[in-house]
Amino acid sequence: DAMVIQNPRYQVTQFGKPVTLSCSQTLNHNVMYWYQQKSSQAPKLLFHYYDKDFNNEADTPDNFQSRRPNTSFCFLDIRSPGLGDAAMYLCATSRDRNYEQYFGPGTRLTVT
């Protein structure tokens, strides 16, 4: 059974058109993360939620926002996607900070 689910798996959006990616988990983990990964690069942490507390990375552009309405769900909103935002977006969860993280299958975003 899938433990971290991401929808959609593939998303095509137009330059500047807002897009929302979703993540859900059945692990009841406290922490949920969003990463951006481009080809041949390490996953780059955008932000994470520890329970309801939002933690933004210093270099995450304002264009990226997140919501966590409850323990199970977390959303990534890209307000005005640029061509440089085309990437794989990975959601991960962990029981607590610095514990092992479990990843969803990712959403591959294409910006046209």
Add this chain to the structure above:
Amino acid sequence: RKEVEQDPGPFNVPEGATVAFNCTYSNSASQSFFWYRQDCRKEPKLLMSVYSSGNEDGRFTAQLNRASQYISLLIRDSKLSDSATYLCVVNDPKLVFGAGTILRVKS
């Protein structure tokens, strides 16, 4: 110095070979260490947590060397299915991913 560094490879090895990767980290206070495996266009999957005493899981052995600030992953009897990118992850204090080492196992 990068927080977590890995040799990008690729390591090209024949089936049955033993191969080892190292990963160096910069924060001497780091406490959490992991190896992940990532297949092309897929998500990272946890391979092993690395404990201070070292740990083994079948053909895979992970070790931690705090004095020299590196962790290692040893794969014995390589299989074609081991071909992937291996990501080292260290807390600094948040978990930081290395860029990965590419392994190609060939018949």
